[in-house]
Amino acid sequence: MKRNTSYAVLCLFFSFLFGCTAKMVVTPQMTLIENKDFHLTGKVIYDGNLEYLPRTITDDSSPDSILIFQYTYNVAYGRDNIPQLLPLYNPLSIVGFPIGEDTLAVVGKLDILKRKEVIKSYSSTCGLEKMRSLFSEGESFSELRKKGLIAVRDNIELQMYEDRNSLSQLN
Amino acid sequence: MTKFITKLLTISLLLAGMLVLSSCAGLGPVYQKVEMVPDNVGLVYIYRPSSFVGGGVSYDVKVGEIPITTLYNGGYYPYFSKTGEVEFWAKTESKSSVTLDIKAGQTYYIKGTVGVGFIVGRPHLMVISSEVGEKEIIECKLIPEEKK
Numbered sequence: 001m002k003r004n005t006s007y008a009v010l011c012l013f014f015s016f017l018f019g020c021t022a023k024m025v026v027t028p029q030m031t032l033i034e035n036k037d038f039h040l041t042g043k044v045i046y047d048g049n050l051e052y053l054p055r056t057i058t059d060d061s062s063p064d065s066i067l068i069f070q071y072t073y074n075v076a077y078g079r080d081n082i083p084q085l086l087p088l089y090n091p092l093s094i095v096g097f098p099i100g101e102d103t104l105a106v107v108g109k110l111d112i113l114k115r116k117e118v119i120k121s122y123s124s125t126c127g128l129e130k131m132r133s134l135f136s137e138g139e140s141f142s143e144l145r146k147k148g149l150i151a152v153r154d155n156i157e158l159q160m161y162e163d164r165n166s167l168s169q170l171n
Numbered sequence: 172m173t174k175f176i177t178k179l180l181t182i183s184l185l186l187a188g189m190l191v192l193s194s195c196a197g198l199g200p201v202y203q204k205v206e207m208v209p210d211n212v213g214l215v216y217i218y219r220p221s222s223f224v225g226g227g228v229s230y231d232v233k234v235g236e237i238p239i240t241t242l243y244n245g246g247y248y249p250y251f252s253k254t255g256e257v258e259f260w261a262k263t264e265s266k267s268s269v270t271l272d273i274k275a276g277q278t279y280y281i282k283g284t285v286g287v288g289f290i291v292g293r294p295h296l297m298v299i300s301s302e303v304g305e306k307e308i309i310e311c312k313l314i315p316e317e318k319k
Contacts, residue, residue, distance in 0.1 A: 049256050050273060075272075077298045087287040088224060099287050100295065134289060141298065142258050142268040 020103075022130035022139055026151045030158040040112075042067030052149040054110060056160040067170060068113040074150065075145055078103030093134055100132040102141060104146030110156050114170065120163075124155035150163045198246050199313035205249045208256075213273035214253040217259070217281045218308045221245035225285025225292030230261045232283065232296070240314050242283045242294075249310035261294035269296045281306025 024160050036056065044059040045068060057069045078101075087099035112120040125147040130138045139147070160167060208214045217232050219242045231238040232248075234257060240248035242261065252273045260268035265288065271279050280299040285292035293313055299307065 072207050075298075077269075077300075079297075094289060130294075132286070134287065135275070137265045137293070140260075140266065140268040141269040141296065142260070 016066045020028075021104055021135055022128045022144055022147070024147065024151060025114050025127045026155050027125050028159070030155055030162070033158060033161060036157055036159050036161045038168075040067060040069075040160075040170065041065070042112075044069045044071070046071040048073070049149075052153050054153050054156045054160065056157045057110070066114060068116075069080075070111040070113065073106060073149060075109040075148070076107075077141065087134075087144070094136070095151070096133045096135050098131040100131055102128075102130045102138075102144065104128045104141065104148060106145065106152050108149070108152035110160075112170070119170070120157045120167070120168065121161045124159070126151040126153045126155070147151045179238045197315065198243060199315045202247060202308050202311050202313070208276055208278075209251060211254065211275050213254060213271075213275060214278045215250045215252050215257075215259070215271065215273070215281060216247055216278070216304060216308055217242060217250060217283065218247035218304070219244060219283040219285075220307050220311060222284065224287075225315045228263065228285045228292035230263055230283075230285075230294045232259055232261050232281075234259055244285075245311055245313060246314040248306050248314045259296060261296055263291045263294055265293045267294045267296045269298050271298065280308065282307065 039056045041056050041058045041060040043061055043065045044053070044057060046053055048071075052073065053071055057071075087093045087097075090097060093099055105125065107123065107125050109121065109123040111118050112122075128144045128148050130144065132138060205214055211304070217240060221244055226244045229241050229243045231241050233239065234252070239250050239259075252271075254273045254275050256270060257266055257273050258270045260266060261283065269281060271281075273279065278301060280301060280303070282299045282304070284295045284297070284299045286295050287293070
């Protein structure tokens, strides 16, 4: 009974220590605003998933559009630095010690162009790190990527919202 | 006690060796670069460098619900993928997945490994840069179509 309790305590200890949810850092740091009632219209140049496009820009492909928005993102994957053999012979693996690590960085960039000239740029970076243990694999790379792309999108929206007074004069 | 541990280690090493050897059987020729990529598709190399850990474990790599190859230890498979956002995944006792933004004519590398699991080794898929992927895939052998 006592041995079982010690085992459970150890498992809990390592689970809390290393956690199973991903650590996420987004830069630049912005204050969260729930209701971002602001958007600009113009021609959008972007061929990816619309879910990752900042919602502060709306596509207007008419020839009269003054503004052009060019959105790009890049996803970089880190390498797992924990040797594959280590967890196999590490007795602590059975109590939740990490057996692997996943890292990922997402960079998003929005260029606002007027008469083919970049007049304003916004960029955001999101770093994600997650430990894997025998008890929890946590989020997959696909889920981390999505989380990062959405965090970057939200961050650029917030940056634009902060500049809303100057940006609204561009249209 | 020491005798018992030595015996146990010997048996597990022998078993692992047998599994590694059996999993390698039937793989095709060593890596050859795909020269021609058809129009409007991207090329994804899915590979698994030979490793002692989980050497006997193989798993299906799928896009949606369609298995595109069974990834064996030391094997690789060139997959022509549709463009856009494509998710590749594999599962044994846990699931691993990666998503790529496939562009026509571009080449991508997905590396599969096997990690420690409770009952069976767990798949782990990673997106690898071209510089690293090109080097790591060199010693891998083609997974034939009939082994899919």
